[in-house]
Amino acid sequence: MADRVVVVGGGMAAVRLAEELVGADVRLTILADEQHAPYNRILLSAVLEGTHAADALTLRSPAWFEAHGIDLRLGARVLEIDREAREVVLVDGERIGYDRLVLATGSIPTLPPIRGLVRRDGTLHPKVHPFRSLEDCRRLESSLAEVQAQRDSEPGSEPPRAVVVGGGLLGLQVARALSVRGVLTEVVEGAEHLLASQVGPAAGAVLARDLRRLGTDVYTGARAIRMTDDGVRLDNGAVLPTDLIVLTAGGRPSTALARRAELMVGRGIVVDSTLTSVSDDRIHAIGDCAEHRRRTTGFVPPAWEQAEVLARLLRGEPASYVGLRNVARLRATGLDVAVLGDPQAAEGEVVEVTNPIAGSHRRLVVHGGRIVAAALVGDLSRVGLITQLYDRGTILGPDEPGQLLLPEAADAPTTLPDEAEVCACAGVTAGEIRACESMSQCVDRTRATTGCGGCADVVRRLLDAGRAGSRPPVPVG
Structure with a gap:
């Protein structure tokens, strides 16, 4: 009899597992x-910005799961795991047996220590909005519409104001989305520079300059400590007037279920x-909630x-997870960021080029001739090639790292080779995209564009070129 595999969680990792198990016994x-069909959380800021409809984020519809014999249960919250009986217990008391249990519970937001954030009755202040789920996005949009309607009824009033707490990848995405919507937006980041977990001060300074140029003010090395009638007070004494406060800082792996089941938990499972x-040995963990070699990831x-x-393991095939692939892209209007590995902590020789005036920063960490980490801000023309070299562990010549950091000449574009990686999230090459006849077929076959969305333009150009029967030059970004 086929094994019963139960997955707790309906996020991007769970859907990918389901796709890979189609046809398995x-x-x-x-x-x-x-309550929603599984969707792409990475593109929530695109919904807020208005460039994507919420329905466009759906990864697989309930009909798809049904057609493939997968029992998808929405609104199913697990209360506990009965390891002895090999059952999960839902909040309504239903028990579901398993032979293999997969925990894909993702991460949960943590509230920053800001006085006044939570009211005496335990609810959040009405101006405060976490930003982790589709419901969070809809609540924020609703509040923004209310504020905007009020402003429209007051001739001569200024646009709505928002403070985004957190200058990480999510914070920058939300800040740009709000700015595009005409909101006067300010970002507050406790670290000394933006994206402090992924890039160094030089890259952070370029990002701050770009944000200010795009109309978003940035406060680094400052923490929001209190909500007042006037706005948000910072620890440097400044008060930022605001209509909305969006929380994007602070998140941790969701491990409460695993802890109650007495599984070993560090930062993650x-x-x-x-x-x-x-x-x-009957329980597995994948995605944001998993900790492998003392590391959690948080990326697609x-x-x-x-x-x-x-x-592959559940199919009975040999496989093991090494955990070397760690690629992050920032999807936000007017901001281009790609991070490979850990460019701040990786050991090796650093090759770095910064042009704050042009708004670009490029950093490679090379060890033993191989790229072990990279950070690219502002110019992603070489990101496809650099990612390919990083993934393959290609040994570079002494001059190649420096050449990789030079922008491609505008008058000398090159044809993207079939083996070049286009979608960093799904590991999809240009050749695999060229083999598709339409965007929908490409999404279904390869999952390209369904991660951070940063490859969408290149994918469209490759498909358009294929339909035209040509193979024109396509930027590697």
């Missing part, structure tokens, strides 16, 4: 606690190279890689 159940809990590419590895 398993009985798959997915327990998603949200501790797993080995087979993505199996070190406490129970490693979560999808984990899902693919675990699917």
Whole structure:
């Protein structure tokens, strides 16, 4: 009899696992606690910005799951795991048995220590909006519409104001989306520069300059400490008037369920190279909630890689997770960022070029002739090639790292080779995209564009060139 595989969580890692298990001899159940069909959280800021409809974020429809014999349960919240009985218990008391349990519970937001954020009755102040889910996005949009309507009724009033707490990838995405909507937006970041977890001060300064040029004010090295009637007070004494406060700082792996089941938990659920809990060989963890070699990720590419590895294992095929692929892209209007590995902590020789006037910063960390990390801000013309070299561990010549950091000449474009990676999230090459006849077929076959969305323009150009029967030059970005 086929194994019963139960997945707790309906996010991007869970959907990828389901896709990889289509046709496998398993009985798959997915327990998603949200009422929506699984969707792409990375593109929530695009919904806020107005460039994507909420429906466009759906990864797979309920009909798709049904057609493939997968039991997708929306609004199904798991209360506990009964390891002895090999059952999960839902909040309504229903018990679901499993042979293999996969925890794909993602991450949850943490509230920053800002006085007045939470009211005495335990609810958030009405101006405060976390930004992690589709419901969060809709609530923020609704509040923004109310504020805008009020402003419209007051001739001569200034546009709505918003303070975004957190200068990480999500914070910058939300800040740009609000600015595009005409909101006077300010970003508050406690670290000394933006994207402090991914890039260094030089790159952070370029990003801050770009944000200010695009109309978003930035306060770094400052923390929001209190909500007042006048706005948000910072620890440097400044008060920022605001109508909306968006929380994007602070998030941690969702491990409460695993802790109650007495699984080993560090920052995340501790797993080995087979993505199996070190406490129970019938339980696995993938995505943001998993901790492998003392590291959690929080990005789409490693979560999808984990899902693919675990699917092979559940099929009975040999596989192991090494955890080397860590690529992050920032999707925000007017901001271009790509981070490979850990460019701040990686050991090796650093090759770096910064042009704050042009708004670009490029950093490679090279060890043993191989690229072990990279950060690119403002100019992603070489990101496809650099990612390919990084993934393959290609040994470079002594002059190549420096050449890679030079922008491509505008008058000397090159044809993108079939083996060049276009979609960093899904690991899709130009050749795989050229083999598709339409965007919908490309999405279905390869999952390109369904991660951060940063490859969408290149994918469209490749498909257009294919339909035209030509192979024109396409930028590698």
